[in-house]
Amino acid sequence: MLERNDLRSRPRWLRFPFQSRTQDVPQARVGARPAAEPRWLVPFVFACLFLLCLLPLISLAKAGFAGLVSGQSIGVLTEPATFAAIRNTLITATGGMIVSVVIGAIFAFAVALTDVRGKQSLSFAFMLPMMIPPQVTALAWVEMTGPASPLLKTLGIAPPLGSPQPLYSLAGISLLLGVQHAPLVFLALKAGLSASPRDGVEAARLAGATPFRVFRDIVAPLSLPGLIAGAAIAFVSGVGNFGIPAILGIPAGIEVLPTLIYTRLASFGAGTFGEIALLSSLIAVIAAAGLILQQRALSGKDYRIIGLSGANAAFALGRYRLVVEMALVAILFFVLVAPLAALVASSMVPAYGVPLNLQTVSLRAYEEILFRQSMTLKALGNSTFLATTAALGLLAVSVPAAYLMTRRKGLLANTLGILIEIPYALPGIVLAVAFILTFAAPLPLLSVSLYGTIWIILIAYFSSFLAVSLKPVMSAFLQMDPSLEEAARLSGAGFLRRMRDVILPLVAPAAGAAIILVFLIAANELTVSALLWSAGTQTLGVAIFNLDDSGSSDLAAALSVLVVVMVVLLMAALEALAKYLPEGVLPWRN
């Protein structure tokens, strides 16, 4: 046994850099383990997360507080416009939530519990509205229903020109928010249902319960937590949605909080920063209230599932199967096929109000946006750059963060988790405002302002989509046997060597999925870039919005069709990758 005094006589390679500090009585570190990662990793991850998650929130709080104290912006809280916006936000978000719950629940129960055919295709089609950007959804519905709708005109059932567009109303906004966010309810409910015990259902049937009683007594109580969670997500998403109220509400003079922030920022004044900080704080408060309500509703409803799960086709529909299938297809037709058909139709009409037929069909709009309009090409370039850079760059944060969160339990992992939750829980519009406030002033030391450049959009994307990038990578790490890395350590491989030879190849499929998902969402994003863009830095979402705003609905429709095609192609690419991916990576699969 070596004595402590013999330390100096040990071979050179055993002299640790921190040896001299630990000559005294060694402090017993509870649960200490030899660091598996180099020392720069923890500070690096914390610095990234501070910049992306905490700093914007601090700036928001600071600006809001300054606005209150200076009194320059406090007026915004007592304006009638603000009250109207709050009221409209609550009405549309609640209405949207109800629509989402109804449609989402019908689909989730049918797909998870009955023996309808083509479940995979039904799920895929039903999830599409979530991945299609909201402004495109809104445009498609406007093209479908209005008096100028090429689809209705072609069919000869269009209302007379000059009659009001029915969607330019609170009900219209609610309906579209509902359609947009129904997949969120569907997912939350389906996840809960497919974890419900099939043998529990079968035991109830054997006990003599009719299918209806089984549904009422067993399935409904077990699916309630999923339903509540889905409803809460739909509500919060509705509160923060910008694209739908922007397209449907602004023409009708209906303001919700996100569009109010947008118009306030457009008419820039002395107190604007304080005002938008306060308005976005209101959004954050409403969203938080929704989540707290969900917590209250969920408490005491944590049913741990015992026994075999995977309730597939617990209910055989028998002769009603065809009826149910028809009903599902009909819903899909109205929420997906018809609006998209209208969108395609209006992208092909030569002029506003002309019915579409073989004589009038024209690809002029596509020619215009792809070869003539420099604005759309610029937007395409900007969105591609932003989405690619965000998708690839985020891996540099999400892979180390996921590594630390899975390898190191306790305080460190919890802190990282909370930091990442912040931008994930905040509506995108709040985050965008926070980034304006953070980077409006020139950067310290460099005295360069990011405001008005493409870089502020990029940083905001990094923050917004960190959670999107992290989730697939995190599931890959969670499902990876830690001994795979330990075996590499014992083989003599240092941190970077292990990363290169063992860890990165194993998380590569999930990282690939993370890249495509971030790209898909970032390329279509509107909420953040609507606030942050300026001349030359417009994104695809902004371009569609501006084209529609300036009356070029055919060009807006054509660009939207291209966006939908891109969404479907990227989703199909992910489907093809699905069998190499860990469980739970693709949002539309369980």
Added chain:
Amino acid sequence: MAQLILNHLTKHFGGGRPAVSDVSLTVREGGFLALLGPSGCGKTTVLRMIAGFEQPTDGSIDFGERRLSDASRALPPERRNMAMVFQSYALWPHMTVAENVGYPLKVRGISGEAWRRNVGEALALVKLTDYADRRPAALSGGQRQRVALARCLVTSPDVVLLDEPLANLDQHLRKSMEETFRIFHERSGATMIYVTHDQAEAMALATDVAVMSEGRLMQMASPAEIYARPEGAVVGGLIGRGSVLRLPLSEGAPRALEWPALRTALGGMGKTGAADEAVRDVLVRPEHVSLDGEGMAFRVISCVFEGERFALTLSLPDGQALKAYCDRVTTPGETARFVISRGWRL
């Protein structure tokens, strides 16, 4: 080559009793130590501290003159020249069998002909030469196990750690793998530490057996020694299939008890004996209990046919259970005479 020394090794994970508490032992050079104990006894934590995945809260680990870890510092696993067979085998699914086996060489900068030769030799030893280009997913459990073993072999490590390597294999494969481990130990000359909860495995393989319970080291000795002379009721109950009887014995009674002494003790049950007599634990192995007309009458509770013999459960007059082996069938409920030829006072 050198001795591996654990000195007052302790590990707290925070809260409750320590996972490992004050374990001191020395593994002789080239020895094969089995760490035996029920699950949750801390044996895997000891193994992970030796590998360097956990740092001790107190105490130290030395290999010869080298200090591997203590409470204030730990040599990272990648610099310990050890190898480990994990319970899950930990084969990298994206590499072929040969790449898995050759990875430790690759990390050490060995490539080309030397790499191929070493990997070929290691695969030949575990009889997997024909599988070199397959992926681990295409192998059976036993074959994966052998790949993991070949990976340990390829760099001639100082210490080889085995974490319940046979737990996921069926009975038949276990026997043949035990043989492979034995050959591997003889050829490599490495110090081997083998964690298991299966005492038969430990007995069959190891040169030394260390029994752990609730984080503490109960006893360390050779397999024959620990079987014949276990220390304490925990070790006695864990090793072999013996019964622990509570018999009145005097203070000065020898530890190895013969039939006359045992008969006296059995006869004296329930009576108040001499002043220095107290009830003590006595371990009786079933192979030392035999049918004999000269013996004492015990009632047979159950009789199970095990192939090579019958396993009996007997009931002593005061209700204590005793296990015995017997070569003919006996009817439960019947009373027969038995002799206990040997007992070991714990």
